[in-house]
Amino acid sequence: MCGIVGAISPRNVTPILLEGLKRLEYRGYDSAGVAVIHQNRLQREREIGKVAGLEAKLQSSELSGQIGIAHTRWATHGKPSVDNAHPQMSGTDVAVVHNGIIENHERLRDQLAAHGYVFASDTDTEVVAHLFHYHYQLVNTEPNDERLIRAFRETLEALQGAYALSILHTEHPGALLCAKVGSPLVIGEGSEEHFIGSDPLALLQVTDRFIYLEEGDYALVTRDEKRIYSLSESGMVEVERPIVRYEHGDHAADRGEFRHFMLKEIHEQPRALRDSLAGKFGQAGELLASSLGPNAENILRCVKQVQIVSCGTSYHAGLVARYWLEALAGVPCSVEVASEFRYRQVVVPENTLFVTISQSGETADTLAALRFAKTKGYLASLAICNVPGSSLVRESDYRLLTNAGPEIGVASTKAFTTQLAVLLWLTAVIGQAQMPAASRVELINALRSLPDHVASVLALEPAIERLAAYFANKHHTLFLGRGTHYPVAMEGALKLKEISYIHAEAYAAGELKHGPLALVDEEMPVVTVAPSNELLEKLKSNLQEVQARGGQLINFVCEEAHFKDNDNVTNVCLPKVDDWIAPIVYSVPLQLLAYHVALVKGTDVDKPRNLAKSVTVE
Numbered sequence: 001m002c003g004i005v006g007a008i009s010p011r012n013v014t015p016i017l018l019e020g021l022k023r024l025e026y027r028g029y030d031s032a033g034v035a036v037i038h039q040n041r042l043q044r045e046r047e048i049g050k051v052a053g054l055e056a057k058l059q060s061s062e063l064s065g066q067i068g069i070a071h072t073r074w075a076t077h078g079k080p081s082v083d084n085a086h087p088q089m090s091g092t093d094v095a096v097v098h099n100g101i102i103e104n105h106e107r108l109r110d111q112l113a114a115h116g117y118v119f120a121s122d123t124d125t126e127v128v129a130h131l132f133h134y135h136y137q138l139v140n141t142e143p144n145d146e147r148l149i150r151a152f153r154e155t156l157e158a159l160q161g162a163y164a165l166s167i168l169h170t171e172h173p174g175a176l177l178c179a180k181v182g183s184p185l186v187i188g189e190g191s192e193e194h195f196i197g198s199d200p201l202a203l204l205q206v207t208d209r210f211i212y213l214e215e216g217d218y219a220l221v222t223r224d225e226k227r228i229y230s231l232s233e234s235g236m237v238e239v240e241r242p243i244v245r246y247e248h249g250d251h252a253a254d255r256g257e258f259r260h261f262m263l264k265e266i267h268e269q270p271r272a273l274r275d276s277l278a279g280k281f282g283q284a285g286e287l288l289a290s291s292l293g294p295n296a297e298n299i300l301r302c303v304k305q306v307q308i309v310s311c312g313t314s315y316h317a318g319l320v321a322r323y324w325l326e327a328l329a330g331v332p333c334s335v336e337v338a339s340e341f342r343y344r345q346v347v348v349p350e351n352t353l354f355v356t357i358s359q360s361g362e363t364a365d366t367l368a369a370l371r372f373a374k375t376k377g378y379l380a381s382l383a384i385c386n387v388p389g390s391s392l393v394r395e396s397d398y399r400l401l402t403n404a405g406p407e408i409g410v411a412s413t414k415a416f417t418t419q420l421a422v423l424l425w426l427t428a429v430i431g432q433a434q435m436p437a438a439s440r441v442e443l444i445n446a447l448r449s450l451p452d453h454v455a456s457v458l459a460l461e462p463a464i465e466r467l468a469a470y471f472a473n474k475h476h477t478l479f480l481g482r483g484t485h486y487p488v489a490m491e492g493a494l495k496l497k498e499i500s501y502i503h504a505e506a507y508a509a510g511e512l513k514h515g516p517l518a519l520v521d522e523e524m525p526v527v528t529v530a531p532s533n534e535l536l537e538k539l540k541s542n543l544q545e546v547q548a549r550g551g552q553l554i555n556f557v558c559e560e561a562h563f564k565d566n567d568n569v570t571n572v573c574l575p576k577v578d579d580w581i582a583p584i585v586y587s588v589p590l591q592l593l594a595y596h597v598a599l600v601k602g603t604d605v606d607k608p609r610n611l612a613k614s615v616t617v618e
């Protein structure tokens with residue numbers, strides 16, 4: 001989704017801005033732009049399509065300056081076009097980049113038009129540019145920093161919605177303005193220079209020290225200082241925010257030996273799982289819940305029910321966890337997509353733990369659901385997240401971090417399996433009192449064996465790659481699973497559809513005869529997740545129903561289950577693993593299948609069409 005980069009420095013900032021935009025490309029966008037102040041004049045270039053196109057334009061225009069802002073836009077208000085790309089300007093003095101949505105933009109647009117402002121785009125961002133220009137004219141003082149920041153605050157107070165933005169004004173070539181209301185923004189610290197970014201990854205080439213702006217923060221940033229204020233403070237009182245060192249390395253630019261980030265991330269899973277489980281067990285196998293935050297153990301002891309809320313792949317992780325929490329911890333659990341939950345009248349049973357799951361920690365619906373839940377009397381909130389400084393983590397009472405490392409491919413892979421691993425660990429923590437000691441030890445051993453099992457499944461890649469060609473001309477696919485593997489089938493279908501654009505539908509295998517069986521014929525591939533467990537015989541009967549209708553079965557099965565290949569059935573055998581970790585292990589071949597089908601189809605694997613990595617708008 002949209003990305004912001006800004007810089008103020010004694011050197012030319014254009015290369016910094018451009019590199020920042022490249023680092024944000026993975027998030028998905030359809031146009032890009034840059035504006036710098038050069039000799040007290042704004043220079044701007046914008047282009048639709050890839051950042052490379054903007055780069056080519058910049059080479060011929062030789063745009064340079066010591067202060068600038070840049071943006072990748074993912075269209076919401078107005079189609080992808082040069083006119084709608086950011087930075088948006090008001091006259092020749094003001095330039096604005098903006099992530100998120102200004103909800104009252106139509107009313108503001110009418111008011112500004114009545115004041116004589118003429119609009120050159122369909123965007124809500126241009127409203128911010130003119131509104132700031134308007135307030136700047138009204139603040140009747142010298143053109144000093146006070147005037148700038150007061151006009152900025154008045155602008156922000158008139159805006160409704162969730163956004164991050166940055167503004168330049170030609171009368172202030174030494175000041176960058178920025179604000180965060182519902183959408184992430186960081187200030188990067190340099191030596192006699194400062195940067196801003198909607199994601200620290202955009203700035204790792206120039207700094208590893210960041211201030212994570214808090215909700216309602218707005219700031220005036222110069223080369224030497226930053227003055228941060230908060231909209232929740234009634235006056236213009238400066239607030240202190242800590243500088244945090246980014247400790248996750250700079251992986252963004254590095255695909256290593258792999259053709260795509262997605263493939264790299266699939267293969268990183270043994271390491272990501274190991275890192276995500278590190279520090280969660282004591283010497284004697286005890287579960288170290290203190291990593292969740294102060295007093296977490298006491299709170300978790302009181303949990304009588306769990307409500308999980310998340311989106312997309314993270315929602316699928318929640319669906320698997322429901323089976324675990326109910327079966328192993330004996331705790332009732334509901335799971336819901338955030339976009340529905342946040343608008344529902346909820347009834348909250350006593351002592352319900354509210355759990356959000358999110359790779360990015362910035363998903364707008366999940367964040368809004370958390371904020372909504374905080375008004376509803378839940379016992380406490382817990383964020384399961386891959387980004388330590390994210391809004392979700394900062395706004396939750398407790399946090400359970402997955403140490404998967406940055407995930408660049410739009411299709412979530414290592415984030416999903418690490419979410420599952422920590423959810424299984426959380427289940428053991430919540431169920432501690434009621435689980436027999438032997439079962440707990442078994443579960444812990446299974447979790448510890450997980451990275452090795454995943455590594456052995458990755459070795460099956462050549463066999464999975466051979467299957468991919470079969471899907472090349474297919475338009476539809478069914479995915480089937482039962483029990484914990486029903487959500488795994490859902491995740492497999494999501495992976496396939498998002499990167500190969502083949503329509504894929506997941507069903508609980510027992511539901512087949514209630515409708516979807518009508519779709520099955522010799523043209524329909526049916527992918528089945530079939531580990532050896534107590535539902536296997538039932539699943540086999542469901543597969544007979546498919547075979548009898550001529551469907552082509554591709555089964556991911558346990559090597560001990562003795563499935564036989566024939567003209568209509570291809571089996572890929574996985575090692576026998578403990579039932580509880582099987583959903584994690586069986587997710588991996590489905591990721592590889594989706595990846596190789598996408599390769600055969602020639603799609604843009606890491607940046608599939610219409611999708612964004614971090615969905616920061618509703």
Ligand code: F6R
Pocket residue numbers: 311312313314315357358359360361362363366410411412413494495498613614615
């Ligand atoms: C699919 C995918 C998305 C995300 C969803 C939630 O591969 O990545 O479905 O899972 O947009 O994102 P997070 O987990 O960042 O909240």
